[in-house]
Amino acid sequence: MTSELRSRIQAPASVRRGEVFAVRVTLAHPMETGFRYDEHGRQTPYNVINAFTCSYNGTAVFSASLTSGIAANPGFQFFIRARDGGELLFEWRDDEGNQGTARHALAVTP
């Protein structure tokens, strides 16, 4: 069963053209290492967010492939240079096929 994954995106709503701004992303995910056991002694299978991409008006800015070396509820901070107004699109998926999508509208003032 796949489900929609949750997230929190922090980015400015409006920036000046040419300005460099920070984007902070937190994704809700246990990032299972495959080494944990539940109360019945069953092994919890390896399941992490293996791909996360942020695109700015269709062009990838930050595109990561991840493993269990990234902490649970993975968080990232990176920087984007404002070009034109538009949309930041965040997409990610885990090993079980669950996917997440988030959008952030960005206004650019001259």
Place this chain on the structure above:
Amino acid sequence: MPTRFLRQRRRLLIGAGLACATPLALAQAGWPAIPALAALLDGRVLQAGRVTLEIPKLADNGNSVPLTITVDSPMTERDRVVAIHLFSERNPRPRMASIALGPDAGRAQVATRLRLAGTQHIVAVAEMADGALWGAATEVIVTQSACTDDI
């Protein structure tokens, strides 16, 4: 007394002589001997410098260790970081993350949180637009590993 230039030249030549294709060659070049890192380099030279790792020297708990990677790069169209790779010496999966940065990335800085299986070295490799590889390694002392069971 060799000049600074000659010293640097010698260091470069030594670096070039050691094709970092095997963990042993990596160790001889002063890097942690991580097979996955050797596989990424595939014979290319990993130069030390331009990459700064900001990470606690001592982490009480390996479950979530904050890390900031900063690369000395103007991030212009020609001269920019295209990818950052993160390697762990002791984790079951040594390649922790590979991050590609697009042309709109405004600053060569990325922050995240790592999960570390015990005290170890971590290595960050920055791949530049001209193909050069710059890296930094640092040791993190982890009091409680991430891969222990509570039971």
